[in-house]
Amino acid sequence: MPRLEAEESEEIKLNMTSMIDIVFQLLVFFVMTFNPPQYEGDFSVKMPLSSDAPADDIIEPPTVISVKLSAALDGALSNILVDSVPVDQVDLYGGLTKVIESKLASEGDPDKAHETEVDFDIARELKYSYTVAAIEAVSGKKEGDVVTKLINKIKFKDNSEKIQ
Amino acid sequence: MKFSKAKSSEILEGDLTPMIDMTFQLIAFFMLLINFSEVDRAEEISLPTSVLAVPPSAPPDYQIILNLEPGGMVIFAGERIPIEEISRELGLEVKSAAREGVYEPGDISVVIRSHENTETGTVQDLISVCQGQELESFALRVLNKVN
Numbered sequence: 001m002p003r004l005e006a007e008e009s010e011e012i013k014l015n016m017t018s019m020i021d022i023v024f025q026l027l028v029f030f031v032m033t034f035n036p037p038q039y040e041g042d043f044s045v046k047m048p049l050s051s052d053a054p055a056d057d058i059i060e061p062p063t064v065i066s067v068k069l070s071a072a073l074d075g076a077l078s079n080i081l082v083d084s085v086p087v088d089q090v091d092l093y094g095g096l097t098k099v100i101e102s103k104l105a106s107e108g109d110p111d112k113a114h115e116t117e118v119d120f121d122i123a124r125e126l127k128y129s130y131t132v133a134a135i136e137a138v139s140g141k142k143e144g145d146v147v148t149k150l151i152n153k154i155k156f157k158d159n160s161e162k163i164q
Numbered sequence: 165m166k167f168s169k170a171k172s173s174e175i176l177e178g179d180l181t182p183m184i185d186m187t188f189q190l191i192a193f194f195m196l197l198i199n200f201s202e203v204d205r206a207e208e209i210s211l212p213t214s215v216l217a218v219p220p221s222a223p224p225d226y227q228i229i230l231n232l233e234p235g236g237m238v239i240f241a242g243e244r245i246p247i248e249e250i251s252r253e254l255g256l257e258v259k260s261a262a263r264e265g266v267y268e269p270g271d272i273s274v275v276i277r278s279h280e281n282t283e284t285g286t287v288q289d290l291i292s293v294c295q296g297q298e299l300e301s302f303a304l305r306v307l308n309k310v311n
Binding site: 016020023027033037038041048122128129130133136139141147156158160161 | 180184187188190191194195197198211212214215216217218219220275278279280281282283284285286287288289291292295300301302303304305306307308
């Protein structure tokens with residue numbers, strides 16, 4: 001019976017060079033394509049089709065606050081009307097928030113205030129950033145780290161030019 | 165004159181283990197942070213900012229992201245399309261959503277990423293075109309500004 005020869009105890013060394021090369025190339029790729037994410041948020045807008053929600057199904061229609069935004073020639077915000085009443089010209093957005101707050105407070109019932117809708121009638125020429133600022137003003141306010149939520153149901157009056 | 169002794173010709177090998185460990189950790193870090201969802205974001209769109217808008221707590225069942233340029237061109241799936249012609253693309257997308265699940269057009273969320281200098285009328289035109297495809301749930305995307 002042949003005996004197995006004792007194997008030599010040589011240390012096996014793997015060639016790591018190619019792996020390190022690839023690993024560094026991967027690292028360089030990820031570093032170069034690294035793009036720190038910017039946090040984005042949404043304002044939800046419901047634009048139900050006119051055929052939805054037949055009038056018979058609505059037991060109690062929600063309170064609707066009408067907000068009209070007017071534009072200056074350069075597309076900036078020139079005026080805000082809440083239920084046809086102009087808000088404070090000095091601080092348009094702050095004034096809008098105050099008016100919305102007072103209207104919600106007058107509702108009394110918090111649940112009913114929660115159901116209140118704001119219907120925006122926006123001048124077509126108004127730049128979008130002003131529209132977003134107005135939506136923010138009716139959505140709530142942030143003082144320090146304290147966020148007070150006001151309206152979360154927003155609709156737009158259809159001022160679109162019908163495109164076929 | 166003294167001569168220095170000839171040095172032994174052994175190859176010096178540093179211990180590469182910690183470096184390889186650290187490199188792999190860096191790769192893992194960057195791989196985890198890479199964000200493939202940004203393919204739908206057009207970098208040239210400068211979003212308006214807001215302190216109140218927060219990211220949605222849960223992703224919608226199905227969403228269509230429309231990037232709107234100030235001139236009225238819509239960037240959708242990497243292509244620039246005039247608003248007047250986006251209706252056909254939206255129709256295909258609604259059909260595609262239906263194939264993937266049982267989504268009604270009303271269940272599809274349309275994310276509008278409009279440039280801050282776009283006229284609001286143009287945004288409303290885009291919303292109107294979407295409504296033509298029975299889409300009714302919209303999200304106006306803004307950049308979250310930290311106070």
